[in-house]
Amino acid sequence: GEKGEGRMGDDLFSVKNEFYLGNYQGAINEAQSSDLILSPPDEKERDIIVYRCYIELGQSDVVQSEIGDGHPTALQAVKLLSTYKTNRGMAEMVMVTMKQWLQDSATCNNPTLLLIAGLIFMEEGELEEAAKVLHAGTTLEMVSLQVQVYLKMARVDMAEKSAALMARMEDDATLTQLSTAWVNMNLGGDKLSDAFYTFQELADKYSETPLLLNGMASCKMHQCQFEEAEKYLLKALTKSSTDPLTLQNLIVCAQHTRKAPEVVNRYLATLGRTAGDSLLLKRKEQWDAAFDTAAAGLATS
Secondary structure, eight states, X not given: OOTTHHHHTOTTHHHHHHHHTTOHHHHHHHHTOTTOOOOHHHHHHHHHHHHHHHHHTTOHHHHHHHOOTXXXXXXXXXXXXXXXXXXXXXXXXXXXXXXXXXXXXXTTTOHHHHHHHHHHHHHTTOHHHHHHHHTTOOSHHHHXXXXXXXXXXXXXXXXXXXXXXXXXXXXXXXXXXHXXXXXXXXXXXXXXXXXXXXXXXXXXXXXXXXHHHHHHHHHHHHTTOHHHHHHHHHHHHHHOTTOHHHHHHHHHHHHHTTOOHHHHHHHHHHHHHHOTTOHHHHHHHHHHHHHHHHHHHHHXX
């Protein structure tokens, strides 16, 4: 479409935009602005985004206390996500509930439920299931999540198709630009600079969020420019000192730039407190086990 054409009719534009860029407090502030005049369907969508922002900010108590059993499916799905994110001991119960809702004809086509099911399946590493629920992607965000799932599956070809579909749906949308940049980053080579410029342009146009700074850093890491990547990551750390992605990328960079072990251990400790089940910590446990095995082997030989 023409640039900005979708913007006139979308009063939630700036709320959604801040959310997609990872500026969660900014999105909440925009949503509470008295200038915002919304239709009832838009009000519902605003509530979904605001609650998802609280989840991302680690303030799930707001979601748990405000969404009751009488609320519509979309909000119930958001509450399920908040339960999953704050209490991984409940993961099994969350999965059972979610699968029941996905099989119930009254709820199974709800786009918010499908999106959140995709998010949860993806976090659980059930990528085939995530791809299945997102397959009929009716919203831009559902298709952008498809892109992430395919990239995790190392199916860059499928991710490219989904990003192309997004470009046909809404070419200049922030989500479309972000998804295209993620695909370009995975394609590598000359496409890395395209990805970098997309993240940089969005940061210049809106604000330097940890999400965008990590995007720029990841491009530099792919080019083995770890010192350069670290500059963006340290900037991201000043904006959010507990962001798991920033910490994971800093740990990777620290190992390539030969930082002192205590530097890495501090990042690992913070990551352990904020995202105890993060993939990197799981990998570290595997590395530690492998190291212990190797050391024991040396001792006995």
